[in-house]
Amino acid sequence: xxxxxxxxxxxxxxxxxxxxxMKAQQNDTALIKLNxxxxxxxxxxxxxxxxxxxTCLLEHKKFNHMLAITFHRTDMRxxxxxxxxxxxxxxxxxxxxxLEIRRDNLPYAKSFFKYDDSNDxxxxxxxxxxxxxxxxxxxxxxxxxxxKLDSSIAKRENNxxxxxxxxxxxxxxxxxxxxQEYTTDEDGxxxxxxxxxxxxxxxxxxxxxxxxxxxxxxxxxxxxxxQNNRVLSTMDxxxxxxxxxxxxNGLLNNVYTYNxxxxxxxxxxxxxxxxE
Numbered sequence: 001x002x003x004x005x006x007x008x009x010x011x012x013x014x015x016x017x018x019x020x021x022m023k024a025q026q027n028d029t030a031l032i033k034l035n036x037x038x039x040x041x042x043x044x045x046x047x048x049x050x051x052x053x054x055t056c057l058l059e060h061k062k063f064n065h066m067l068a069i070t071f072h073r074t075d076m077r078x079x080x081x082x083x084x085x086x087x088x089x090x091x092x093x094x095x096x097x098x099l100e101i102r103r104d105n106l107p108y109a110k111s112f113f114k115y116d117d118s119n120d121x122x123x124x125x126x127x128x129x130x131x132x133x134x135x136x137x138x139x140x141x142x143x144x145x146x147x148k149l150d151s152s153i154a155k156r157e158n159n160x161x162x163x164x165x166x167x168x169x170x171x172x173x174x175x176x177x178x179x180q181e182y183t184t185d186e187d188g189x190x191x192x193x194x195x196x197x198x199x200x201x202x203x204x205x206x207x208x209x210x211x212x213x214x215x216x217x218x219x220x221x222x223x224x225x226x227q228n229n230r231v232l233s234t235m236d237x238x239x240x241x242x243x244x245x246x247x248x249n250g251l252l253n254n255v256y257t258y259n260x261x262x263x264x265x266x267x268x269x270x271x272x273x274x275x276e
Contacts, residue, residue: 027040027251027252031249031250031251032063032067033067035249035250035272036274037067038063038272039061039062039063039273040059040061040063040271041271041272042057042060042061042268042269042270043058043268043269043270043271044057044058044266044268044269045267045269047266047267048263048265048266056077057075058075058078058079058268059072059074060072060073064091065275066091066094068089068091070090071086071089072086073087074086083104084103084105085101085102085103085108086105087099087100087101087102088100088101095115095119096113098112098113099111106129106130108128109129110129111124111125111127112125112126122138122139122140123136123137123139124137125137132159133159134159135157135158136156136157137154138155138156139153140152140153140155146176148172148176151169151170152167152168152170153165153166153167153168154167154168164186165185166183166184166185166191167184167186169181169182173198175202177202178196179196179197179198180195180196189212190212191213192209193209193212194207194208203229206220206222206223207221208220208237218237219236219237219238220236221234221236222234222235230244230246238260239260240258240259241257241262242256243255243258251270251272253270254269254270255267
């Protein structure tokens with residue numbers, strides 16, 4: 001069975017997945033490159049607070065001249081939590097070589113990546129500063145006859161020699177679009193499943209995630225698009241809605257978030273700087 005600490009690490013990553021309604025609030029990587037974006041500032045304005053006139057800088061991203069992300073700060077104090085996280089990305093020959101994470105301005109973790117000839121990260125060594133711990137993830141990737149990722153296995157071992165294994169299986173439709181990601185532990189016990197419902201043109205109609213185990217949960221989000229194939233709105237399984245507005249260059253301008261009762265709660269606003 002999974003060691004308890006490894007379980008916590010896994011379910012921390014799952015908690016990030018649970019916030020996947022926020023994923024639509026990110027600009028497409030292709031647009032970042034097309035517009036030569038240098039920095040992205042994502043502000044949060046809480047309409048639900050009567051009389052509120054202040055915005056809060058929720059996220060700050062930096063991109064180098066190759067348009068690869070080099071810095072990402074998230075300030076959760078915008079959401080009432082007294083913590084923040086910063087991520088620093090370093091590259092070697094165009095590939096992510098080192099990822100350093102700081103939490104509340106203190107070192108938290110530092111990961112080193114090793115790749116195979118297919119550019120798959122076959123080994124990730126992560127050092128955790130707070131408890132002087134280390135986690136080594138040895139990864140195996142399997143592809144089908146069409147060179148699509150079929151499955152992956154992550155074998156993990158910490159300082160004490162305790163090991164775990166997590167397996168991911170990927171399924172596609174006839175048009176080679178990803179439709180399911182299924183995760184199990186070393187005993188084959190299901191941990192999570194992410195499903196993608198596609199339209200006839202391949203665009204995502206809905207995305208859902210199921211978490212298994214002692215605290216099972218389910219969440220689904222539905223997408224609508226405008227005439228330019230951009231996300232126009234989303235609606236999740238809790239009846240919460242988001243509306244998306246864009247700049248002339250295609251990048252996000254602002255996003256309105258409504259609660260299950262239809263009241264406007266939060267607005268996200270985006271500002272940018274650009275490389276010359």
